[in-house]
Amino acid sequence: xxxxxxxxxxxxxxALAACGQKGKHAESVIHRRLEGEPKTLNALLATxxxxxxxxxxxxxNLLEYDEKLDLVPGLAETVEVSSDHRTYTVRLRPDLRWExxxxxxxxxxxxxxxxxxxxxTPALSRKSYWDGLERVDAVDERTARAVFREPYAGRxxxxxxxxxxxxxxxxxxxxxxPRNRAxxxxxxxxxxxxxxxxxxxxxxxTQYSGERPGPEMILxxxxxxxxxxxxALLSGELHExxxxxxxxxRLEADASVAARPLIFDELGYTxxxxxxxxxxxxxxxxxxALTMLIDRExxxxxxxxxxxxxxxxxxxxxxxxxxxxxAPWPHDPKQAxxxxxxxxxxxxxxxxxxxxxxxxxxxxxxxxxxxxQRQITEVVxxxxxxxxxxxxxxPMEWAAFASKVDAGDFEAAILAISLDPNPDLAVYxxxxxRAPNGWNTSGYRNPKADALMxxxxxxxxxxxxxxxxxxxxxILHEDEPVTFLHNVxxxxxxxxxxxxVRTSPIGLFLFWPGGSAWRLGTGTAPL
Amino acid sequence: MLAYAxxxxxxxxxxxxxxxxxxxxLLSATPGxxxxxxxxxxxxxxxxxxxxxxxxxxxxxxxxxxVQYVTWAARALRLDLGRSFQDGREVRERLAAALPATLxxxxxxxxxxxxxxxxxxxxxxxxxxxxxxxxxxxxxxLLFATPSFVLGLLLLxxxxxxxxxxxxxxxxxxxxxxxxxxxxxxxxxxxxLMSRFVRASVRxxxxxxxxxxxxxxxxxxxxxxxxxxxxxxxxxxxxxxVLVPSLVTGSVLVERLFSWPGAGRLLADGVFARDVPxxxxxxxxxxxxxxxxxxAGDLVSAWLDPRLRxxxxxxxxx
Numbered sequence: 001x002x003x004x005x006x007x008x009x010x011x012x013x014x015a016l017a018a019c020g021q022k023g024k025h026a027e028s029v030i031h032r033r034l035e036g037e038p039k040t041l042n043a044l045l046a047t048x049x050x051x052x053x054x055x056x057x058x059x060x061n062l063l064e065y066d067e068k069l070d071l072v073p074g075l076a077e078t079v080e081v082s083s084d085h086r087t088y089t090v091r092l093r094p095d096l097r098w099e100x101x102x103x104x105x106x107x108x109x110x111x112x113x114x115x116x117x118x119x120x121t122p123a124l125s126r127k128s129y130w131d132g133l134e135r136v137d138a139v140d141e142r143t144a145r146a147v148f149r150e151p152y153a154g155r156x157x158x159x160x161x162x163x164x165x166x167x168x169x170x171x172x173x174x175x176x177x178p179r180n181r182a183x184x185x186x187x188x189x190x191x192x193x194x195x196x197x198x199x200x201x202x203x204x205x206t207q208y209s210g211e212r213p214g215p216e217m218i219l220x221x222x223x224x225x226x227x228x229x230x231x232a233l234l235s236g237e238l239h240e241x242x243x244x245x246x247x248x249x250r251l252e253a254d255a256s257v258a259a260r261p262l263i264f265d266e267l268g269y270t271x272x273x274x275x276x277x278x279x280x281x282x283x284x285x286x287x288x289a290l291t292m293l294i295d296r297e298x299x300x301x302x303x304x305x306x307x308x309x310x311x312x313x314x315x316x317x318x319x320x321x322x323x324x325x326x327a328p329w330p331h332d333p334k335q336a337x338x339x340x341x342x343x344x345x346x347x348x349x350x351x352x353x354x355x356x357x358x359x360x361x362x363x364x365x366x367x368x369x370x371x372x373q374r375q376i377t378e379v380v381x382x383x384x385x386x387x388x389x390x391x392x393x394x395p396m397e398w399a400a401f402a403s404k405v406d407a408g409d410f411e412a413a414i415l416a417i418s419l420d421p422n423p424d425l426a427v428y429x430x431x432x433x434r435a436p437n438g439w440n441t442s443g444y445r446n447p448k449a450d451a452l453m454x455x456x457x458x459x460x461x462x463x464x465x466x467x468x469x470x471x472x473x474x475i476l477h478e479d480e481p482v483t484f485l486h487n488v489x490x491x492x493x494x495x496x497x498x499x500x501v502r503t504s505p506i507g508l509f510l511f512w513p514g515g516s517a518w519r520l521g522t523g524t525a526p527l
Numbered sequence: 528m529l530a531y532a533x534x535x536x537x538x539x540x541x542x543x544x545x546x547x548x549x550x551x552x553l554l555s556a557t558p559g560x561x562x563x564x565x566x567x568x569x570x571x572x573x574x575x576x577x578x579x580x581x582x583x584x585x586x587x588x589x590x591x592x593x594v595q596y597v598t599w600a601a602r603a604l605r606l607d608l609g610r611s612f613q614d615g616r617e618v619r620e621r622l623a624a625a626l627p628a629t630l631x632x633x634x635x636x637x638x639x640x641x642x643x644x645x646x647x648x649x650x651x652x653x654x655x656x657x658x659x660x661x662x663x664x665x666x667x668x669l670l671f672a673t674p675s676f677v678l679g680l681l682l683l684x685x686x687x688x689x690x691x692x693x694x695x696x697x698x699x700x701x702x703x704x705x706x707x708x709x710x711x712x713x714x715x716x717x718x719x720l721m722s723r724f725v726r727a728s729v730r731x732x733x734x735x736x737x738x739x740x741x742x743x744x745x746x747x748x749x750x751x752x753x754x755x756x757x758x759x760x761x762x763x764x765x766x767x768x769v770l771v772p773s774l775v776t777g778s779v780l781v782e783r784l785f786s787w788p789g790a791g792r793l794l795a796d797g798v799f800a801r802d803v804p805x806x807x808x809x810x811x812x813x814x815x816x817x818x819x820x821x822x823a824g825d826l827v828s829a830w831l832d833p834r835l836r837x838x839x840x841x842x843x844x845x
Contacts, residue, residue, distance in 0.1 A: 036796070037788070039613045039614035040614050040615065045615075047565055047566065119577065119580075119581055119584075120581060120584070120585065121581060122562075122565075122578055122579075122581040122582035122585055123578055123581075124562075124565055124566040124574040124578045124579070124582065125566070125574065127574065127575050127577055127578035127581075128573070128574065128575035128577075128578065131575060131577070175585060175615045176610075176615060180614075180615070181616075196624050196788060197624070197625070197628070197787075197788020197789075197792070198696075198698065198786070198788055221696060221786070222786060222788070223696070223786045224783045224786065224792065225783050225784045225785075225786065227680060227784075228683060228695065228696075228784055228785070228786065231683065231684070231687070231688050231695060232695045232696070234688075235688065235695065237695055237696075397557075398799065399557070399558070399559030399564050399799060399800075399801055400557060400558040400559055402559065402563065402564060402567050403558035403559045403560055403563065403564075404558060406560070406563050406567075427573055428573075437576070438573075438576075439573040
């Protein structure tokens with residue numbers, strides 16, 4: 001009997017100890033989801049979300065976006081701009097170190113920028129900011145200076161730039177450098193272990209001089225399949241993931257699960273691109289009519305579950321030039337019919353509108369993979385049919401779809417865009433950027449709009465720029481080069497135990513402090 | 528036999544070359560510029576023409592197609608499969624990381640399928656129309672008709688979510704429980720196919736006049752089945768040859784569902800990103816597996832049936 005009691009007590013102690021260990025371990029690890037494996041952890045070559053969200057914890061930027069999208073000091077104490085807006089002087093903080101203990105110096109800044117502008121470096125998401133760099137040099141140990149050939153209003157955003165350690169990259173081929181998969185960190189975490197295709201473990205960087213992060217470890221798990229990730233979120237094995245509308249509804253409906261939804265505005269919009277030089281879509285009246293035929297409020301209500309609002313133009317509400325006085329075109333089929341009549345498109349014998357030999361029939365391309373976009377196009381198709389417009393829908397494999405759109409080889413297409421905080425609209429709407437030479441895929445052209453975009457490139461005062469933006473946005477609103485469909489809200493499922501979660505228009509992670517401020521609590525504190 | 532083996536080898540190599548060329552041409556003809564696709568995945572500010580040009584130059588995409596192909600083929604002869612467009616790593620290195628996981632997964636699934644399918648097929652063949660034959664036939668038809676993705680999701684919901692006996696994320700490091708669901712998902716589909724195949728082959732052999740005569744001479748049921756199995760060996764080896772390539776790339780959806788870092792996921796990512804070196808590298812490996820397996824299958828068949836090997840190097844019969 002005594003022996004049995006002793007054994008029982010021993011088992012109890014072991015069980016309690018195990019529980020205690022498990023609890024401690026769980027407290028200090030945040031489990032995060034990656035939809036795919038990072039291809040690289042070289043901050044210049046990174047392009048995808050999985051790469052950027054991991055790097056956001058490993059590497060600080062010279063300047064960081066805060067949650068309101070203002071640029072604030074990061075690795076750089078200051079970035080001074082010369083009066084002619086061509087020279088940028090970066091002054092680093094004094095206490096910065098790489099994880100191997102070496103100081104972060106101006107040599108790292110120079111090496112990073114020179115690597116970035118090297119024609120051999122395919123830095124797809126960063127290179128365009130550094131067009132026109134004349135030279136970059138180290139002034140002293142903590143100061144570097146970059147000189148550009150021409151001033152550009154959006155240039156300061158180039159300094160939202162992570163660094164490469166010069167000691168590892170100087171004189172090497174950046175594309176094959178072994179550090180691309182074993183990065184040296186200067187941020188709050190460093191890479192502990194990378195089990196290819198499965199997990200990345202980030203542990204606290206003891207050399208980091210900023211605020212010590214709460215969790216001991218961030219465990220990223222590669223979970224490509226959304227339904228499997230959601231089950232893990234429900235059971236508490238993952239602490240965050242982007243969720244679908246159905247999943248968000250499930251989280252709201254079931255209080256017993258370990259996660260709750262988080263909804264916020266992000267920079268971006270969905271749109272229907274019309275090829276502007278196509279005979280059917282050349283007139284702004286026709287494009288406006290097409291927009292007015294679509295009940296975007298109803299789509300937002302029914303298909304987005306209320307998590308979207310009709311877009312008025314290419315600047316979403318989260319960006320400073322947004323002009324709330326420009327209202328989205330209303331849903332008004334009568335007015336739309338009148339506009340189509342004015343443009344010469346009148347109902348033909350088969351019920352489809354015609355103008356001379358031009359029958360109002362066209363094909364809209366749809367990138368495969370989004371059920372929601374397919375449903376939207378079906379609603380649009382019905383609305384158009386009722387107005388005498390024959391729209392066929394052609395779903396395509398995504399890469400083939402993107403290729404056709406980028407080449408400008410389409411009549412109409414449904415697209416979504418997510419923007420960075422630089423409001424420069426020239427990239428998408430200037431006539432010099434018409435496809436296939438640039439990203440103005442609709443082929444929009446308006447000399448007045450071009451002139452305004454040209455002026456905005458060299459307008460540095462925000463008040464003056466705001467006036468120019470207002471004028472430009474009104475022109476784009478009148479011309480309606482595409483049908484701006486919706487500004488869509490972002491949907492996440494987060495563990496109820498996560499605390500200190502902040503949001504920004506660029507998401508949960510790509511601003512400072514982003515995910516590095518997250519803490520694990522008991523699950524009772526509000527987000 | 529040697530001439531037969533040589534003839535089969537030459538024809539297999541020609542087939543392999545043809546398949547590689549075809550895959551290269553198909554990938555090249557499919558719309559989708561790898562540089563633009565990589566840039567589009569970044570969101571935010573679009574890539575500049577200079578950045579896109581740097582990407583194309585880096586990966587030789589600025590050269591004419593025939594030059595790209597010949598360059599790749601010349602390197603492949605030296606076992607250099609080039610670098611992935613997606614991450615710049617050597618394709619050889621990526622294959623070496625992904626293939627063992629896939630071979631392990633599919634190998635276990637195939638083994639499970641064989642262990643279950645052979646006895647089931649034999650039992651069903653011995654009493655065609657019997658209760659076991661009818662029930663197993665219905666179950667296997669259902670399994671065969673169920674997409675592996677659906678089957679896997681069902682298993683995941685039952686065993687990982689409801690019963691919590693298996694982990695949500697498969698991992699061989701967690702022991703048998705860490706792999707049982709993906710293995711079962713793949714294995715159950717294969718059991719259905721193989722079992723019906725075994726049943727049909729054994730039944731055919733049992734219905735053979737020679738088998739009938741043997742039974743008339745008083746041969747026991749067990750001996751008849753053994754004889755039938757021997758007679759079906761050629762068909763089994765042909766089936767094995769057909770199934771071997773699936774060891775390399777046969778688990779794309781299951782790998783995705785169970786977060787399994789194998790060659791199936793690598794292939795799918797490669798196709799969507801138009802990552803020609805990765806897709807060609809995997810095609811080469813899968814092609815070699817087909818060549819070796821079909822060659823082995825043919826040689827086994829020829830060894831079992833001497834009539835098959837009485838052909839010359841060019842296929843002529845004496």
